Each structure stands twice: as C-alpha cells, then as structure tokens.
Amino acid sequence: MAExxxxxxxxxxxxxxxxxGYPxxxxxxxxxxxxxxxAGALEIGAGTGKATRLFAGRGIAVTATDPDPAMLAELRKHxxxxxxxRRGALEDLRPDRRYGLVYSAAALHWTDPAGRWPRIAALLAPGGVFASIGGPIGPADPVVRKAVDDAQAPFLESAEVPSPDGTPPENALQWPGTELEQSELFADVRQVVVQERMTFSADELIGLFSTVSVYRVLPDSVREQVFSRIRQVLPETVDMVADHTAHLARRR
Structure with missing residues (x-):
C-alpha cells in the first residue's frame, strides 16, 4: 500500500x-x-488540489497537506x-492549532490505521467536523465496465482499493463511517452520496487510468500493454458515473 x-x-x-474535480x-x-x-480547514492528502478548490473557493482558509512535493507543486500552479x-502525511502533522474542519478526499485510505482517529481528533477543535470524501468512478455502461475488466484481467485482479476494514460493498454504511461509529472521539456520524455523470473520450479515460495507483506500480512495459488492451475495447466516448460519498462526523 505504501508504494x-x-x-x-x-x-x-x-x-x-x-x-x-468534485461537485x-x-x-x-x-x-x-x-x-x-x-474559518479554517486542514486537508489531508490534497494532491493537486481537486478538493482544495471546493473549500478555498468559499472563503475558508485551507491548509493543504500532502506527502508528495510534486503534487503540492502542481497544486500551487492552480x-x-x-x-x-504543508508537506507531510497525516502521521507527520503536529497539532500546532485546531481547525473547525479537517477533511480528506480520495486519500484517507492511504493513512496509517494505527492512531488514525486520535491523530485526526487532535487536529480538530471540540465540535469540529471531519469529512472524508471518496467513491468509485467508472463506466456507466456495465458492458463497457466488463470489457475493461476482461481486458486487464491477465494483469490485474482488480483496480479497486479494497475497504480498509473489510466492510462488504453491500453494507449500508461504508468505511470510514464504520470506524467513526466505533470511535469514542466522534459523534453524529452520517453518510451522504452525491452522484455525478460525465463523459470522457477514450483517450481521456486512458489518461485517467494512468493516474490510478494500481496501474502506476506496474512495470512500464506491462502498463503500456494493459492500456493498449483497454483502449481497443473502448468506444470513442465513454459515459462515466461517480458516486461521491461523504462521511461526516463531529469531534466530541
């Protein structure tokens, strides 16, 4: 996972x-x-700032953190x-101040589960809000989804990141809501979903896949072969669906 x-x-x-980006x-x-x-928010795993824009654009003073300097450099361009x-993973951050909002978008699963919730709680003011945003994005058409899965099957079992706590996908409450509900540090756990549809060209979809970790860690020659196989089964435009799920909780 660290790789x-x-x-x-x-x-x-x-x-x-x-x-x-995010709606x-x-x-x-x-x-x-x-x-x-x-007034102030701390973002965990900001990447290039896709979710940073959501809150900074509303007049909130955002401190965007990420362990990768190249991602932060790209964020600063936009x-x-x-x-x-601030460069650093959650495990590197020190609670020099407390925030009204701490949030993470498509990054919380990369944090160390050992001490995750005490670390986040230490960054929040009492009554402050934690928000985790994430969820799958993929072809809306099940036929296209299966064609992509079949094309990459010789090289990958799955491109999905498994639930960190093993919560099955059919559960009403998904991770990290499941862990937040069990934590004595948080209350009023909620799960909300915002569905978004968009259209990608086939080449844009391959571009998106090129940024997904499961493909990134493949050897270059294998990755090129996988993308070539996927590209052959894609229509020229692909309708995509994203289920953006927000898990919300309040610091006790």
Missing amino acids: RALSFGAVAEAYERYRP AELAEKVLDYAGAPV LPADVET
Missing part, C-alpha cells in the same frame, strides 16, 4: 489534467452539516497564494 500511496508524484500533471454540492453538504461558519501548503 501505491506514493506513486502519484510522477504523474502530477496528468493527475491534474485527467482527474475530475459543489459536496461542499454544501459538508458545510450544512457543520451548522456554523468554518490555487491562490493564500492557500497554505
């Missing part, structure tokens, strides 16, 4: 180009849940100078 977690910096520009409705749901104005950046 996959640190595999993105080499494709930071492609990450920014091909990874879709404004997600930020609205987080801030509605907060129930009061949020965000105002008043967005503070």
Whole structure:
C-alpha cells in the first residue's frame, strides 16, 4: 500500500489534467452539516488540489497537506497564494492549532490505521467536523465496465482499493463511517452520496487510468500493454458515473 500511496508524484500533471474535480454540492453538504461558519480547514492528502478548490473557493482558509512535493507543486500552479501548503502525511502533522474542519478526499485510505482517529481528533477543535470524501468512478455502461475488466484481467485482479476494514460493498454504511461509529472521539456520524455523470473520450479515460495507483506500480512495459488492451475495447466516448460519498462526523 505504501508504494501505491506514493506513486502519484510522477504523474502530477496528468493527475491534474485527467482527474475530475468534485461537485459543489459536496461542499454544501459538508458545510450544512457543520451548522456554523468554518474559518479554517486542514486537508489531508490534497494532491493537486481537486478538493482544495471546493473549500478555498468559499472563503475558508485551507491548509493543504500532502506527502508528495510534486503534487503540492502542481497544486500551487492552480490555487491562490493564500492557500497554505504543508508537506507531510497525516502521521507527520503536529497539532500546532485546531481547525473547525479537517477533511480528506480520495486519500484517507492511504493513512496509517494505527492512531488514525486520535491523530485526526487532535487536529480538530471540540465540535469540529471531519469529512472524508471518496467513491468509485467508472463506466456507466456495465458492458463497457466488463470489457475493461476482461481486458486487464491477465494483469490485474482488480483496480479497486479494497475497504480498509473489510466492510462488504453491500453494507449500508461504508468505511470510514464504520470506524467513526466505533470511535469514542466522534459523534453524529452520517453518510451522504452525491452522484455525478460525465463523459470522457477514450483517450481521456486512458489518461485517467494512468493516474490510478494500481496501474502506476506496474512495470512500464506491462502498463503500456494493459492500456493498449483497454483502449481497443473502448468506444470513442465513454459515459462515466461517480458516486461521491461523504462521511461526516463531529469531534466530541
């Protein structure tokens, strides 16, 4: 997992180009849940700033953190100078101040489960909000999905990141909500989903796949072969669906 977690910096520009952003409705749901104005927020695993834009654009002073300097360098190209950046994984951060909001988008599963929740709680003011945003994105058409799975099957069992706590996909409450509910540090756990549809060209979809960790850690020659096989089964345009799931909790 550590190799996959640190595999993105080499494709930071492609990450920014091909990874879709997040819908404004997600930020609205987080801030509605907060129930009061949020002055400052800390972001865990900011990457190139896809989710940073959600909150910095609403007048919140965001401190964006990431362990990869190449990702932070790309973030700085696209965000105002008043967005503070700090290099470091969650495990490196020290609670020199407490925030009204701590959030992570498509990055929490890369953090060390040992001490994860005490570390996050230490960064939050009492009553402050934690938000984890994530969820799968893939072809909306099951026929296209299966064609992609079949094309890559000789090289990969799955491109998905498994649930960190083993929660099966049919459970109503998914991870990290499952862990938050069990933590004595958090209360009022909620799970909300915002579905988004978009259309990619076949080449754009291959570009997106080039930023996904399971492909990044393949040897270059194997990765090229996988992408060639996938490209052959794709239509010229691919309707995509993303289920953005936000897990929300309040610091006791």
